[in-house]
Amino acid sequence: MADGRSRLVVLAGPTAVGKGTVAAEVRERHPDVWISVSATTRPPRPGEEHGVHYWFVSDAEFDRMIEADDLLEWAVVHKAARYGTPRGPVDQALAAGRPAMLEIDLQGARQVRRTMPDALFVFLKPPSWEELVRRLVGRGTETEAERTRRLETAKDELAAEREFDVTIVNHEVPVAAAELVALMTVPTRAS
Known part of the structure; x- marks a missing residue:
């Protein structure tokens, strides 16, 4: 990390662009970067762990979090599950001066822009539409109906x-992650 003030970076982009993969690369290669773990009402995909990839919560628990204003942002994504960013850990990371990142969907990024306009908003873009479709189909975690719904959403997201x-165009994950980390500090000005 370069010397300077840490900044909140909000990473968003269309479904299957590789937001989670880029975030995982940042997490592995730059452990000093704090990355938010979102809460979701969707069931875990194979290999996902509670508290690591997402906080998998019930609809009732998600409702409680909304009511208590425990979420910085939240949205219904792909007309299915709800996702949200727990507020407390974000506030703690920023108060500690750590470089911090939210990996969220477009709806969430818009909400964060209203509440935290000083954050840096980064759009992760696929190299092409065809590559986005290939990535979504290739991960094999959604049904045909879910893929169709996600691709419809992706057009609006793009x-x-x-x-x-x-x-940042996600041609290669390590390159995209390095570009993202480079944006996470603001050089300090000499007095």
């Missing part, structure tokens, strides 16, 4: 690129 401060 159109939102201009709402972001920076775009």
Whole structure:
């Protein structure tokens, strides 16, 4: 990490662009970066662990979190499950001065922009539409109906690129992760 003030970076982009994979690369190669773990009402995919990949919660628990204002942002994603960012850990990481990142969907990024406008908003973009479709089909975690719904959502998500401060094209995960980490500090100005 370069010397400087840490900053909250919000990473968003269309489904299957590799947000989770890029975040995992950052987590592995840059343990000093704090990465938020989202809460979700969807069931775990194979290999996902509670508290590591997501906080898998019931609809009732998610409702309780909304009511208690425990979520920085939340949304219904792909017309199915709800996802949200627990507020407390974000506040703690920023108060500690750690470089911090949220990996969230477009709806969530829009909510965070309203509440934390000083964050840096990064759009992760696929090299092409065809590559996005290949990645979604290739992971094999969704039914045909889910893939169709996610691809419909992806068209709208791709159109939102201009709402972001920076775009990173995810050609190769290590390169995209390095570009992302480079954005996480603000150089300090000499007095």
